[in-house]
Amino acid sequence: MRTRRSLAPLAVALLLGLAPAGLRAQGAEPLTVFAAASLQDALRALAEAWQQRGHAAPRFSFASSSALARQIEQGAPADLFMSADEQWMDYVAQRDLIAPETRSSPLGNSLVLIAPADRARPVALTRTTDLAALLGPNGRLVTGDPAHVPVGRYAQAALEWMGQWQAIGPRLARADNVRAALLLVERGEAPYGIVYSTDAAASQAVRVVGTFPAESHPPVSYPFAVTRRAAGNAEARALLSFLTGAEAEPVWRRFGFIVSR
Amino acid sequence: MGWLTPEEWGAVRLSLEVALRSVAMGLPPAILAAWLLARARFPGRPLLDALVHLPLVMPPVVVGWLLLVTFGVRGPIGAVLNEWFGVRLVFTTEGASLATAVMAFPLIVRAVRLSLESVDTGLEAAARTLGAGPLDRFATITLPLMAPGILAGGITAFAAGLGEFGAVITFASNIPGETQTLPLAIYAATQTPGGEATAARLALVSFALAVGGLLLAEAVARRMWRLLGRAAPS
Amino acid sequence: MLEVALSHAFPGFALEAEFAAPGGVTALFGPSGCGKSTILAAVAGLLRPREGRIALDGAVLLDTARGISVPAERRRCGVVFQDARLFPHLSVETNLRYGLRRAPRGAEGPGFEAVVALLGIGHLLRRRPLGLSGGERQRVALGRALLARPRLLLMDEPLAALDAARRAEVLPFLARLRDAAGLPILYVTHALDEVDALADTLVLLEAGRVAAAGPVEALSARTDLPQLSRRRDAGALLACTVLAHDAARGLTRLGFPGGELVTPLRPEPAGARLRVRLRARDVAVAVTEPHGLSVHNILPCRLEGMSEAGPQEVFLRLGLGPTTLLARVTRDTPSRLGLAPGMALWALVKSVAFDRAAAAGEAEPATPLPATPVLEPAP
Numbered sequence: 001m002r003t004r005r006s007l008a009p010l011a012v013a014l015l016l017g018l019a020p021a022g023l024r025a026q027g028a029e030p031l032t033v034f035a036a037a038s039l040q041d042a043l044r045a046l047a048e049a050w051q052q053r054g055h056a057a058p059r060f061s062f063a064s065s066s067a068l069a070r071q072i073e074q075g076a077p078a079d080l081f082m083s084a085d086e087q088w089m090d091y092v093a094q095r096d097l098i099a100p101e102t103r104s105s106p107l108g109n110s111l112v113l114i115a116p117a118d119r120a121r122p123v124a125l126t127r128t129t130d131l132a133a134l135l136g137p138n139g140r141l142v143t144g145d146p147a148h149v150p151v152g153r154y155a156q157a158a159l160e161w162m163g164q165w166q167a168i169g170p171r172l173a174r175a176d177n178v179r180a181a182l183l184l185v186e187r188g189e190a191p192y193g194i195v196y197s198t199d200a201a202a203s204q205a206v207r208v209v210g211t212f213p214a215e216s217h218p219p220v221s222y223p224f225a226v227t228r229r230a231a232g233n234a235e236a237r238a239l240l241s242f243l244t245g246a247e248a249e250p251v252w253r254r255f256g257f258i259v260s261r
Numbered sequence: 262m263g264w265l266t267p268e269e270w271g272a273v274r275l276s277l278e279v280a281l282r283s284v285a286m287g288l289p290p291a292i293l294a295a296w297l298l299a300r301a302r303f304p305g306r307p308l309l310d311a312l313v314h315l316p317l318v319m320p321p322v323v324v325g326w327l328l329l330v331t332f333g334v335r336g337p338i339g340a341v342l343n344e345w346f347g348v349r350l351v352f353t354t355e356g357a358s359l360a361t362a363v364m365a366f367p368l369i370v371r372a373v374r375l376s377l378e379s380v381d382t383g384l385e386a387a388a389r390t391l392g393a394g395p396l397d398r399f400a401t402i403t404l405p406l407m408a409p410g411i412l413a414g415g416i417t418a419f420a421a422g423l424g425e426f427g428a429v430i431t432f433a434s435n436i437p438g439e440t441q442t443l444p445l446a447i448y449a450a451t452q453t454p455g456g457e458a459t460a461a462r463l464a465l466v467s468f469a470l471a472v473g474g475l476l477l478a479e480a481v482a483r484r485m486w487r488l489l490g491r492a493a494p495s
Numbered sequence: 496m497l498e499v500a501l502s503h504a505f506p507g508f509a510l511e512a513e514f515a516a517p518g519g520v521t522a523l524f525g526p527s528g529c530g531k532s533t534i535l536a537a538v539a540g541l542l543r544p545r546e547g548r549i550a551l552d553g554a555v556l557l558d559t560a561r562g563i564s565v566p567a568e569r570r571r572c573g574v575v576f577q578d579a580r581l582f583p584h585l586s587v588e589t590n591l592r593y594g595l596r597r598a599p600r601g602a603e604g605p606g607f608e609a610v611v612a613l614l615g616i617g618h619l620l621r622r623r624p625l626g627l628s629g630g631e632r633q634r635v636a637l638g639r640a641l642l643a644r645p646r647l648l649l650m651d652e653p654l655a656a657l658d659a660a661r662r663a664e665v666l667p668f669l670a671r672l673r674d675a676a677g678l679p680i681l682y683v684t685h686a687l688d689e690v691d692a693l694a695d696t697l698v699l700l701e702a703g704r705v706a707a708a709g710p711v712e713a714l715s716a717r718t719d720l721p722q723l724s725r726r727r728d729a730g731a732l733l734a735c736t737v738l739a740h741d742a743a744r745g746l747t748r749l750g751f752p753g754g755e756l757v758t759p760l761r762p763e764p765a766g767a768r769l770r771v772r773l774r775a776r777d778v779a780v781a782v783t784e785p786h787g788l789s790v791h792n793i794l795p796c797r798l799e800g801m802s803e804a805g806p807q808e809v810f811l812r813l814g815l816g817p818t819t820l821l822a823r824v825t826r827d828t829p830s831r832l833g834l835a836p837g838m839a840l841w842a843l844v845k846s847v848a849f850d851r852a853a854a855a856g857e858a859e860p861a862t863p864l865p866a867t868p869v870l871e872p873a874p
Contacts, residue, residue: 389541
């Protein structure tokens, strides 16, 4: 008798732990949004507005678009995917992981060269600028990994346009995502970094010393889509509409994004 | 040789170098910390114990961030290193080694401390009666008897160091040839489309290195126990 | 001369001891837990007593009142531990040289080869402690302590961890060491046969206090020390000299101050000095001189006193010149024989009472030993 009684709480605990998580109604569950790291500040502000409209706060996962795409591919439970370049959205679209009719690219961004705030002097970014010389003999340029991080890909394109890729490529410090790159320039570890203008605006410790001309790189484009698994979820579609709609536009602009409709 | 690209071999060599350096960096302070925790009596001892074990309980990325704040050129220690010695740690192999050493530190301290506690203090007392002062005793009696435990700690650190990722990528960043160790290379490969084959190859190499290192350590440890004239614990 | 005075407290036990060790071998004798090892540790500097003063030949090693405490590594007290404590990672030779290497310049003491020869460990030099027997390990430990050129040797029950055969092997080496080294030795033990074999002075410890201290022969003849007198083998210890052998009859004559003893033939040469324990229970008395007995030893003596030796037994203290013997008899004997102090009696001791175990002293090793070399101080 005594053993049975002491086993009961244990059994309850086990059952609770093992019970399927989806016991709540579909619609009431908070949404999961996978978004590129550079979108995080703006998205948090938008999430507040979304909540004020009476909805549940969405759960965010911010990382490089490459990491997120890979996770979605492996079955991660994302409802919305907000990538920092078309290539990674294409990647998931090819694998039939999004609802293609929900895909749109409402945002753009510009690519800038940043330096630590106390060492910032303007740099003209033209085809003749010797950026490698500016780095000095030991300095490194920090940006995302051009192999897979969108900002790194844009940066490589821009450097190739400047004719500097040969010189600077080997001296690149490859960060995992754009925010990590920003951190390293903030800490003064690298004299220069290449990030989005929106990221530079978010940090007090760095200054923009030059903006890459639009023609030096493919346009920075942020495609958004609802994932295949959330295709039937009205709440997910509603959130996407909100984020791409008129009410969100001033918020995006406020954070420095270029809004194209 | 054609199985891995030159860049990949570079990552293998770098991993070995970083892991070995991290052990070299971590052992002396670990021996000191182990001695303080095992033998010394001072008011802040529980605090030291907690501090030593911090890297074990914190996320590696946080450890990397703390290292950045402390050892980066704007950090209290990093600034001194940079201005007085011209030494920079971020983006360098030394930095990757430091990050790896910090993450492995608690493991080394534990192994060394256990070995220190297993040294018979009666032998040290005998050495005293034969005229050996404290440093003499430590060098001629305590340390040699701790050697198998220190070796075990070193091997553990080496194996752990081969796999360290979060702290290294946050503190030293990912620079092929300088800081792109095997874990970082594997991670980059998993992120790149079509990189699965590369990732698998590198993971296999990583596994082989770790297993090889551990087997070597076993063999050396047994030899050392025999040299010590004791029976190895089974 | 080693002067020791200290007090120290453990949970449930208080040590309060004071004695002087005049040189030669001083045995600290007592049951387990009486504090003898604590005293040794304090003299060695491995333990700091709550209060105390320890001085060797006038040099102060410890004086808590004046805040003086010489660290153990500078006291130059060689210690032989019960468990040998040889360094397992070093060879026997390196172990032996460990203290020698750290001895101060100009310290006098025996040379390496002499000590190795004395202790018969030459064939072990290359080996590691792990493979040695208990007896071999203790001999190496003795050598190591001696080679450190100490001013005083401390031995903490060095034979206690050995079985009977090993003890019989090592005891002679201890005797040789005592004779050859010429160092004062403080010897902790709870085995009376070791005391008989080695000690000159005996310090009796009981429950943390010194019950008695003095020359070992004198203490052995006292009946007021229960630690000694309650033992079944209690009896007087006699310092004898071998006078002559009679091989034809298989007898040896031993002389002691106050008389002679006849024993079965002994191996020691004439002139050798020997200590012999006369167990009180092997001594009978006669009021008139007996004749026609098988007993060889019929010794005239004077009854000096009687005291209780247990519930049914009585000690008789018999004086033969300067020597006192003890006899243990039943309680009714004094009244039965009409004994009174001052009476002239005869003490009767059977020769065969002196078996090999009862006679102790200089070595009876299994293999014949060369003459003990005098250890010259090495340059």
